[in-house]
Amino acid sequence: MFRRALASFALLFLALSLAACSDEPLDLTGPIDGWDAYGNDAAGSRYSKLTQITPENVDELELAWIHRSGDVLDGSASLGKSSLQVTPIIAAGSLVYCSPRNKVFALDPETGRERWRFDPAVDASQYYIINCRGVSQWRDPQAAYTDVCSERIVMGTVDARLIELDAKTGKPCAGFGERGVVNLAAGIGDIAPGEYGVTSPPAIVRDRIVTGAMVLDSRRVDAPGGVVRAYDVRTGALVWAWDPVLPDQAELAPRGEGVLYRRGTTNAWSALSVDEARGLVYVPTGNTSPDYYGGHRKGADHFSSAVVALDANDGHVAWHFQTVHHDIWDYDVASQPVLFDFEGA
Secondary structure (H helix, E strand, O other): OOOHHHHOOOOOOEEEEEOOOOOOOOOOOOOOOOOOOOOOOOOOOOOOOOOOOOOOOHHHEEEEEEOOOOOOOOOOOOOOOEOOOOOOEEEOOEEEEEOOOOOEEEEOOOOOOEEEEEOOOOOOOOOOOEOOOOOEEEEOOOOOOOOOOOEEEEEEOOOOEEEEEEOOOOOEOOOOOEOOEEEOOOOOOOOOOOOEEOOOOOEEEOOEEEEOOEEOOOOOOOOOOOOEEEEEOOOOOEEEEEOOOOOOOHHHOOOOOOOOOOOOOOOOOOOOEEEOOOOEEEEEOOOOOOOOOOOOOOOOOOOOOEEEEEEOOOOOEEEEEEOOOOOOOOOOOOOOOOOOOOOOO
């Protein structure tokens, strides 16, 4: 019968149900059909195969429950206002979403009751951009469903941390990084408060987490770099890093103690897509800093405002398509790339 939880993806977190639906509870002892990722799948298709809501019965939807995170900033206690941009997912039988300051909530999809919540204690008082667009999940094919962290919630935070949680309990996965946390600021160099962090859900490809980051790229020429990195999903170890400049641009080499990646480069703040079959990660990029002047770039914007296909094994560029050459209008590629089969003539 109709699974009423799966209609609860409205951004207002209104759970809807059909008046005539069955009261039969969901089977939550294992994975259930739902919305598995930010774009429903790794390819970002945003297409659901579920058929119980149709044009014929959609007008029968009724409010079932409301959940309020309480995580709202109006600008009085921070430099910016928070915004609700999240798309929730179904993981370990729960509806899981993050609030603007990266609090994670797992809800009973039938009732809206909180099963667990996790608060990473983000201090956003000096931040301009305060949002979390979603979390990702990974199921360990080598683990039993009942094992600790057999299903994991993966989230990047606005204060530059990569966090893994047990999808069933909300507790950090102890074997990942340092007690469930990887420091994404490592190797970046000088970072002003709120200048560098993750606002979109990381991509998961095989046993790797791939993430870029948001950079406030119009504040200074020497902004934090927009490196894209892959981490081992079990241990949090760095697997590879892609600096978004051409390899022969020696004049753009990192400078400064502890700085591993070039500064001021284009960043990947939006959601990435994955082609499992080809082993590719598709990265939408923003602009090289600063946004509206490019006289100093010397080719550092080669990958700006583009879709870049990276080899998931080593991070090498397979190909890229630039939407705007030498972009000085801040025309970021803001949308997640969508993979689909096209049957042409």
